[in-house]
Amino acid sequence: MTKQTKTAIVPTRVEDYSKWYQQVIKAADLAESSPVRGCMVIKPWGYAIWENIMHAMDDMFKSTGVKNAYFPLFIPLSFLEKEAEHVEGFAKECAVVTHHRLEKGADGGLQPAGRLTEPLVVRPTSETIIGDSFSKWIGSYRDLPVLINQWANVVRWEMRTRLFLRTSEFLWQEGHTAHVSKEEALERTQMMLDIYAKHAEEYLAMPVIRGRKTASERFPGAVDTLCIESMMQDRKALQAGTSHFLGQNFSRASGIRFQSAKETEEYAWTTSWGASTRLIGGLIMTHGDDDGIILPPKIASSHVVLLPIIRKDEDRQKVMEYTQSLSRELKDIKYHNRMISVEIDDRDIGGARGWDWIKKGIPLRVEIGPRDIADNSVFVARRDKDHRNKESIKRNQFVGEITSILDEIQKILFDRALSFKKEHTIIIDDKKKFNDYFTPENQEKPEIHGGFALSFWCGSDECESKIKEDLKVTIRCIPFESDTGTGKCICCGKSASGRVVFAKAY
């Protein structure tokens, strides 16, 4: 033990939050940047999280009647032009395919050839191409509702990218539904938001605030955008899912018409809703500590790592056999909608081995040495507790209790995140206090500060954008569970009803 740093991750969250974020992703082996600008490689330990997120969400969607399908990556340029606001919103960040062939150029390199008559846009979102299908699928009110989801990649050519939080290409699901009535579409919009909230809280252990976006933050082309917002440990807000009520905007644009029971021709009412790999970024920043990430058991890449401790060569066989049989026994246990996932790490690298798994955030580490075997027990460490805090448990007791131990970790992570959010969510009615709350003491190198402010807002674009300009603070949402009292707008002082959530955001 020549050199021992205090923490496994350098710098710590307090020292430099955004560096910490990059380091922790590297240390946990989740992802890395790629040769392609703004695009990332998601490594197995990170991708497994996404698989678990997908699995859980997919089940939830399907339980409400949604079916999966798949639509093209490429969208004809003319499709995207159909909805005015939509074009406006996405045009600047679209990747465009203009050629379909490569030829040897004069300099020996390859160059594009075969110009397309109509350029193809790499989907930034699929309302228009899916709308085209819907227009063909739907003829009568008896065809409705259509409830479709696709798991896909999309591309948005972002200026500034960060692993998981904002990459040029990202993975997500996008749901698209069409309904006979406005009420039904509104109900679906709310239903899917509630699913996101439930998924975030029950699986990601990430407490969220449900609410509605202001007009300026709305999805381009939507009538109403609902969202869930969660608080990261630097107290900034992360939008973790959105659900849009599109009214008849897109059905008009795409010609999604049906004949009603009253024999009239009507435009369908549509919705769309999405959640992305950004959730993994949220997960990292909600639970991670200065020793690495902490994975909530329900979506953890793996639940438990077995660490055989072999002191003498003659112990090896006995220890490995005990480890293998314990692994088999654990893998046979069902934990929520999957089986317990077990890793065995028998590398002979001393204590560094345990630290590797701490950094990777695995919920349980189990050391198995001759002493444990003699005692028919295991030595268990939990990622939600201090790394020195380990406990000897009888083997059969551990096997019997592992699911409840995991559930307990899941709950502790949620409770911890919830009290953090509560601690940094405050009611502010005084303008100076509001300014101070969102102004760091050290302007050069801002410390972690602020949080969520619940304040009154008069509803004007002017006040919203002034606050954004002055403090880089935006209205994250108009929460559903808002106090309905009246007060004075935090910006202009005019009377306002209902508090909104102000915060700095990712």
Next chain:
RNA sequence: CGGGGCGUGGCGCAGCCUGGCAGCGCGCCUGCUUUGGGAGCAGGAAGUCGGAGGUUCAAAUCCUCUCGCCCCGACCA
């Protein structure tokens, strides 16, 4: 895209100002000794310094261009 910073083995960095054999810590590989908390000793592999061009006897170092990353803005899931 505007302002600033940075690209040197897998990771973190020094060297650059003042050109002269490419270094350090961690990691990795081999052997021995160790082993309940990021092991010790010995040996070893791995980088032509983001890329291209230029200046020079000589370039990681100076100049030009370019690509990428990070931070701050504008934009956004």
